Amino acid sequence: MHDINVDYEKQMGMENFHPSLVRGPVELNTNSMGEGDIFGAEPKISARNVNFCYGSKRALNGINIDFSPRRVTAIIGPSGCGKSTFIRLLNRMHELVPDSRLEGEILLDGLDILSPACDAAELRKRVGMVFQKPNPFPKSVFENVAYGLQVNGVRDRNLIEEKVVDSLKKAALWDEIKDRLKDSALGLSGGQQQRLCIARCLAVSPEVILFDEPCASLDPISTAKIEELILTLKKDYTIVIVTHNMQQAARVSDQTAFFLMGDLIEMGRTESIFKAPRDRRTEDYITGRFG
Amino acid sequence: MQRHFDEELQQLKNDILKMGALAQEAIVNSVDALKNRDKAAAKKVINSDAEMDKLELAIDEKCLDLIVLHQPMARDLRFITTAIKMNAELERIGDLAVDVAQRALDISDKPLLKPLVDIPKLAETAKRMIGEAIESFIKRDTELAKKVVLSDPEADTLKRGVEKELIYDYMMKDGSTADRAVPLLLAARHLERVCDHAVSMAEDIIYMVDAKVVRHHPEELK
Numbered sequence: 001m002h003d004i005n006v007d008y009e010k011q012m013g014m015e016n017f018h019p020s021l022v023r024g025p026v027e028l029n030t031n032s033m034g035e036g037d038i039f040g041a042e043p044k045i046s047a048r049n050v051n052f053c054y055g056s057k058r059a060l061n062g063i064n065i066d067f068s069p070r071r072v073t074a075i076i077g078p079s080g081c082g083k084s085t086f087i088r089l090l091n092r093m094h095e096l097v098p099d100s101r102l103e104g105e106i107l108l109d110g111l112d113i114l115s116p117a118c119d120a121a122e123l124r125k126r127v128g129m130v131f132q133k134p135n136p137f138p139k140s141v142f143e144n145v146a147y148g149l150q151v152n153g154v155r156d157r158n159l160i161e162e163k164v165v166d167s168l169k170k171a172a173l174w175d176e177i178k179d180r181l182k183d184s185a186l187g188l189s190g191g192q193q194q195r196l197c198i199a200r201c202l203a204v205s206p207e208v209i210l211f212d213e214p215c216a217s218l219d220p221i222s223t224a225k226i227e228e229l230i231l232t233l234k235k236d237y238t239i240v241i242v243t244h245n246m247q248q249a250a251r252v253s254d255q256t257a258f259f260l261m262g263d264l265i266e267m268g269r270t271e272s273i274f275k276a277p278r279d280r281r282t283e284d285y286i287t288g289r290f291g
Numbered sequence: 292m293q294r295h296f297d298e299e300l301q302q303l304k305n306d307i308l309k310m311g312a313l314a315q316e317a318i319v320n321s322v323d324a325l326k327n328r329d330k331a332a333a334k335k336v337i338n339s340d341a342e343m344d345k346l347e348l349a350i351d352e353k354c355l356d357l358i359v360l361h362q363p364m365a366r367d368l369r370f371i372t373t374a375i376k377m378n379a380e381l382e383r384i385g386d387l388a389v390d391v392a393q394r395a396l397d398i399s400d401k402p403l404l405k406p407l408v409d410i411p412k413l414a415e416t417a418k419r420m421i422g423e424a425i426e427s428f429i430k431r432d433t434e435l436a437k438k439v440v441l442s443d444p445e446a447d448t449l450k451r452g453v454e455k456e457l458i459y460d461y462m463m464k465d466g467s468t469a470d471r472a473v474p475l476l477l478a479a480r481h482l483e484r485v486c487d488h489a490v491s492m493a494e495d496i497i498y499m500v501d502a503k504v505v506r507h508h509p510e511e512l513k
Contacts (some may be wrong), residue, residue: 277365
């Protein structure tokens with residue numbers, strides 16, 4: 001069983017796999033926190049007392065956070081505050097980093113994804129990720145989107161085609177490239193490449209999509225398309241987006257979390273965070289007084 | 292970190308301060324014109340309204356520029372939106388001063404119905420409330436802003452006293468006094484409205500500082 005993100009990392013020469021990536025069938029515990037999130041729903045993902053270290057350097061300190069189902073959560077904070085580190089824990093991408101250490105619990109639908117019983121490849125099918133820089137494979141548009149299905153053993157050509165078309169439509173890319181499916185993905189514009197990566201992620205039917213600064217390298221028009229797409233996708237998916245762009249966080253997210261030096265300082269409804277944050281440090285950051 | 296943006300916010304604060312000073316001056320001058328039946332002073336108030344109108348437009352534009360160019364958040368955003376609202380309230384106060392000045396013109400050629408006592412008191416209350424609202428804005432002083440909000444009944448009582456006296460002691464006893472009493476009634480009403488605008492400003496200032504909505508929620512003042 002392959003995992004699309006891991007295969008990409010392999011291609012990029014990042015093969016420091018943690019042995020725990022190879023695991024048996026998924027059997028997760030079913031305890032739910034049952035506390036309800038700020039929107040009154042059971043959280044899709046919960047982190048409980050999460051600490052994370054790169055070697056001796058502590059990057060996250062006792063993070064407790066709930067991600068609401070079918071909502072967009074923005075994570076903001078200055079460079080080095082731990083926001084990208086944190087979302088990479090949510091599909092266990094941190095296991096690619098040697099000499100890293102994680103403590104605490106991360107629950108997906110109340111099930112512990114850090115449990116030895118949880119298979120990372122299976123997890124990454126449920127929790128997909130889109131990176132800062134578009135990273136299409138050096139293959140055709142069609143093959144890029146079909147890749148995840150094929151490595152997961154799907155052989156039915158009709159089903160693959162159906163899924164590719166559906167994913168490209170969901171990623172708001174179909175109309176632009178329906179006549180270029182056999183062309184190299186590397187010939188697409190940056191914005192199209194990023195939407196292709198989103199389509200590739202959607203093809204394996206995830207439940208959660210993690211976006212790590214998805215518009216950092218895009219122009220305003222491409223950024224607007226990605227933002228519109230995120231707003232459309234949230235009807236079906238739980239979305240977590242790391243962004244340095246305050247306005248983007250305000251535009252696309254329902255709730256916002258502010259990280260600082262490895263701590264979660266404040267989390268709340270986006271409009272509250274940007275109108276009247278409770279913590280002075282959040283206010284100083286979002287008003288540009290530091291960071 | 293010192294920001295250039297802070298200098299622009301300070302300029303905006305200075306402009307609101309200037310608008311407030313002009314509004315206070317207009318109210319005082321309009322009531323003086325009324326008391327003294329001074330046509331020239333009344334006309335001066337009416338003419339000086341153009342300066343407030345011009346400043347109002349400039350402040351509005353500055354606020355929009357700050358929003359567009361800096362995309363402010365949190366306390367900066369609350370400061371600018373409060374400035375926009377205060378600007379409109381102060382401009383309305385200027386218009387009400389013009390209304391009082393018009394009433395001064397209405398009675399300027401007639402003998403004064405009675406020595407004015409409560410109307411100057413109401414004007415004094417209005418001036419004080421505007422001043423305190425502006426001061427609470429500058430100092431981010433919510434206690435002072437609350438004091439302004441809680442002063443509103445004082446203005447209402449004064450206005451009702453003027454109405455009662457003019458209606459029952461003059462107009463109902465002698466209908467021929469109406470042409471001199473009605474302008475005074477209206478002037479009291481204009482001044483009471485000025486106090487209402489000061490209250491609105493104070494409520495906005497409490498939101499600006501504490502992010503707490505007290506407008507239409509008097510229980511939040513406790």
